[in-house]
Amino acid sequence: QENEAEMFYEHLQSKTEKMPKSNMLIMMGDFTAKVGHDYQTWKPALGPHEYGDINERGERLLQFSMSNRFVIINSMFCHKASHKRTWLAPNNQMKTMIDFIIVNVCWRSLVLNTCTFQGPDIASDHSLVLSKIHSHFQASKRTVSKKKLDLEKLQDSTVRHAYQLELNNDLQ
Numbered sequence: 728q729e730n731e732a733e734m735f736y737e738h739l740q741s742k743t744e745k746m747p748k749s750n751m752l753i754m755m756g757d758f759t760a761k762v763g764h765d766y767q768t769w770k771p772a773l774g775p776h777e778y779g780d781i782n783e784r785g786e787r788l789l790q791f792s793m794s795n796r797f798v799i800i801n802s803m804f805c806h807k808a809s810h811k812r813t814w815l816a817p818n819n820q821m822k823t824m825i826d827f828i829i830v831n832v833c834w835r836s837l838v839l840n841t842c843t844f845q846g847p848d849i850a851s852d853h854s855l856v857l858s859k860i861h862s863h864f865q866a867s868k869r870t871v872s873k874k875k876l877d878l879e880k881l882q883d884s885t886v887r888h889a890y891q892l893e894l895n896n897d898l899q
Contacts, residue, residue: 732784736791743795751837753860754797754829757814757853760784761823762799769793771832774802778811778824792829800828800841800858810842813854828858837861 739754746752763781766773772792778801781789792799801811801824813826828841839861843854880886 729783732787736787739791740795751834752797752831755827755856755858757826758784758788759825760788760827761825762789762802762827766802771796771798771835773799774804776805776811777802778808788827796832797829798832798835800830800835800838801826801856803835803838804841806842809845813843813856815852815854817852826853826856828856 743752761779761782762769762773762777762785763779764773764777765781766775766777769789769792772789777799788799791797801813808822811824812822813824815822828838830838837860839859841856841858843856845854849855881890
């Protein structure tokens, strides 16, 4: 099982390295990882509002996040425990956070809120994790540089004659 987790992180690392650094990378899913609440040790990968204890998979996720400059967004927002937990054990005895949304640290400020939603219409032991992201991206303006014509060159009879020939050829 640990070998499977290591293979997962190797695959995730290779995919991450292929992404352009300027892209906003959003990863989300069931990592089956408990990341604890040691904000000072794992800053900036972990925020101050985490939930629960840490396990080996959580430590592995935090190491991956630290080495790639990612932040676990679930830990950035202060919510009551019922809006943090993402998984409820079948016997209702264990409530924990194992599903995460992870983004590049440089894009963290675009995430406005993240919390869970427990609804009767969700046929799963996992809660829906919602993130509100500011997505008003402005397209970069491309300026089309116009070629400035040097009309004084037309005073030269050779240039004027060459221009007239080219213009006639284009019009035919």
